Amino acid sequence: MSHFLAAVAAIVGAPHVLTQPQDTAPYTLDYRRRYQGLPLAVALPGTTAEVAALLQLCQLHQVAVVPQGGNTSTCGAATPDTSGRQLVIGLRRLNRLRAIDTANNSITVEAGMTLAQVQQLATAAGRLFPLSLASEGSCQIGGNLSTNAGGLAVLRYGTMRELTLGLEVVLPDGQVLHQLSALRKDTSGLDVKQLFIGAEGQLGLITAATLKLFPLPTAHATAWLGVDSSQAAIDLLSALRQAFGDRLTTFEIMSDACQHLLEKYHPGQLPFIQPWAVLAELSDSGDSHLLQQQLVDWLATQQIADGVLAHSEADRQQLWQLREAMSETQKRDGASIKHDIGVPSSAIPDFLQQCESALRRVFPTVRIIAFGHAGDGNLHYNISYTRPDNAHLFEDEDSVNAIVYDLVYRHQGTLAAEHGVGQLKGHWLQRYKDPLALQLMRNIKQVLDPHGLMNPGKWLSGGGD
Structure with a gap:
């Protein structure tokens, strides 16, 4: 492979080809530390032309490619295998702003730009890019697109699929699809860019995107509310939608088990349990105090067990920090079997009740940590056992998953509502996905990757298997 690596270096420059273990290590281990790979090398192209040349070279030598953005995948979607024969293509050098059009409310950026950088560019222009994730400081736009990321504001703004106007994609044979259109209406045939959103790098490598921007909100009303059941929470969601329309940006829920964990590791910060x-x-738009008063007046007509309203930006950030601390807090408390599931919002109460009953019948010491984006039906439904049984948790992972996914x-x-499929869920996808959809x-x-060289071993096996 020395001739191949020399050719890679000729394309991207020798300093941008990493082969030593100490240099490749950050690219070989997934975010949750479940998958450890061994790449042939890591290439760091700086332009779309270099990406195209790399993919042409990989086709010629039949070398598999693993695209990698910020390496924040929780499913091993950006991790190479252990063969030592896969080339990781990292995109962090493709991080330029290509255009911003405030009159059209659009921005064009390269795929290696972090989500936080896109948010900052939008804010500086007096606009909002609404995608918001816990990993926004390190995840990259290419990865957000490849997993059709959602986050905290899907209820109002939609996932990356809804936020994307155009794409630039390098196909497996090195051809470049130039579709960086900023149009919102185009009925000229199939919208082929949609093929690459959510494809986890298996159909091509996204190098740039044109994304939607929105007016920057000037008013916020944020409340931490207590209700006596998940059904009451979903009833509240429906009522808020009816009362406030698309001004309802976010609706998150957390079970009492989540709240007790937060109280354990962040004592005194929860307003109530x-x-x-x-x-x-x-x-x-407009004034926060007016919007807050509208929310207070409306809440006075509802059956709310308890509640606090953020009266300042500091209050608002404090409430958000509690929600955003949930994943890390659970990690501190020990291992869990994690599920990134989605059901219609209206089905959340029945699902929660039925799934807990089914799990407890088989695993009596189960502890369920359920929280997430109830406004769009996306739940983080995580399973552990009460100690000392938790030491054997992963011996039951397949059985637990089958119960959860069946329901x-x-x-x-x-x-897979938000984090993708990757290596973690590929076999489950084969079990549950509509057979015709899988065949398509x-x-x-x-058609696009007949040799199966693009990110093999993820949601589909390579070569059309």
Whole structure:
């Protein structure tokens, strides 16, 4: 492979080809430390032309490619295998702003720009890019697109699929698809860019994107509310939507088990503990005090067990910090079997009740940590056992997953609402995805990547298997 690596260096420059273990190490281990790979090398191209040349070279030598952005995948979607024969292509050098058009509310950026950088550029221009994730300081736009990322504001603004106007993509054979259109309406045939959003790098390598911007909200009303059941939380969601329309930006829920964990590791910061906590936020133009008063007046007509309203930006950030601390807090408390599931919002109460009953019948010491984006039906449904049983937790992972996913699909849901499929869930996708949909996915993969060189071993096996 020395001739191949010399050719890679000729394309991107020798300093941008990493081969020593101490240099490649950050690219070989996934975010949750479940998958450890061994790449042939890591190449760091700086332009779309260099990416195209690399993919042409990989086709010529039949070398598999693993695209990697910020390496924040929780499913091993950006981790190479252990063969030592896969080239990781890292995109951090493709990080330029290409255009921003405030009159058209659009921005064009390269795929290696972090989400936080895009947010900052939008804010500096008096606009909002609404995608918001816990990893926004390190995750990259290419990865957000490849997993169709959602985050905290999907309820109002949608996922990356809804936020994307155009893409530039290098196909597996090195051809470049130039579709960086900023149009919102185009009925000229199939919208082929949609093939690459959510494809986890298996159909091509995204190098740039044109994204939607929105007016920057000047008013926020944020409340931490307590209700006595998950059904009450979903009823509150429906009522808020009816009362405030698309000013309802976010609606998060957390079970009492989540709240007790937060109290354990962040004592004194929770305003109260109720069977279910809701973090709801309205955003709009105008004055925050007026919007907050509208929310207070409306809440006075509802059945709320307890509640606090953020009266300042500092209060608002304090409430958000509690929600954003949930994942790290659970990690501090020990291992868990994590599920990034989605069901229709209306089905959340039935799913929670039925799934807990089914799990407890088989695993009596189960502890369920349920929280997430109830406004769009995306729950983080995480399973552990009470100690000392938790030491054997992962011996039961397949059995736990089968119970959870069976009920998810019984409620017309999905096993991957936000974090993708990757290596972690590929075999479950084969079990639950509609067979015809799977075959269509394989057919598209076969057309675009007949040799199966793009990110093999993830949601579809390479070569149309």
